[in-house]
Amino acid sequence: MELRHLEYFVAVAEEANFTRAANRVHISQPGISAQIRQLESELGAALFDRSTRVATLTAAGKAALPHARATLAAAAGVRDAVDDVNQLVRGRLAVGMVTACTVTPLFDALAACRRAHPGIATDLVEDNSDRLVDRVRAGTLDLALVGVAERPPADLASLTIVSERLVSLVPSRHPLTASAALRLSELCSQPLICLSTGTGVRSVLDRNCAAQNVTATVAMQASAPDAVADLVRRGLGVAILSESMAASYPDLEPIPIVDADLEAVLALVWKPATSPALRELLDHARRAFMP
CATH class of the missing domain: 3.40.190.10 (Periplasmic binding protein-like II)
Structure with a gap:
């Protein structure tokens, strides 16, 4: 059993769909299916009910899920501890921005963060502001640059870039x-x-x-x-x-x-609990937007 098997298992459990989970962990759908079957073979039990289009956890899958999450969290903790000693930051961030809105300071922040921390990978997503905010709340985006009315959402941490009529x-x-x-x-x-x-x-x-x-x-x-x-x-x-x-x-x-x-507000928004990778990107974003 390998950590990647547990990562794929958790992804399918949370997405309830093999295709979405494959996209999330950046492998093919047949690939993630094969890896899950290998894990099931090692455990001697089916983890998912595949009789419908929704990937539903079996009783064995439900029992295994909290332990898989705990194992992945412990492994991440080991890496974070070593990285702290070596002053390295790693991770993968999903960053959203308004469709067709080129905001140079955001790109400057992404570039500066990558130069300072090559171990941080970033996926950039474009969408309208309402959907970007929803995705930050859902945790599928770590950070988003959005346009909102009057003030950023109160339930998210935010950095207002500009407020204008x-x-x-x-x-x-x-x-x-x-x-x-x-x-x-x-x-x-x-x-x-x-x-x-x-x-x-x-x-x-x-x-x-x-x-x-x-x-x-x-x-x-x-x-x-x-x-x-x-x-x-x-x-x-x-x-x-x-x-x-x-x-x-x-x-x-x-x-x-x-x-x-009522003014139009351009703001960065994120969930209050942040990873080390996101904290680094936010530091670069503050310097880029507010030099």
């Missing part, structure tokens, strides 16, 4: 450029081009509209700010983006929204 964005010859500022009620009579539901900026827009008791006319939505800006250039509507996003498109005219008081 929403602005509208139009082509230079659009009739709205005659206004120095706009109210949400004025904007909501226009066809709006927004980021997708589940993104931080869209959540801020929806909450601001609800606070002013107005309904936005969303003509089109896209998952990336570049796509939103390109649609506006084609005269298809008025964009709603955050101030920093809008600054990336100098050919378009930003117009402040006077009564959109």
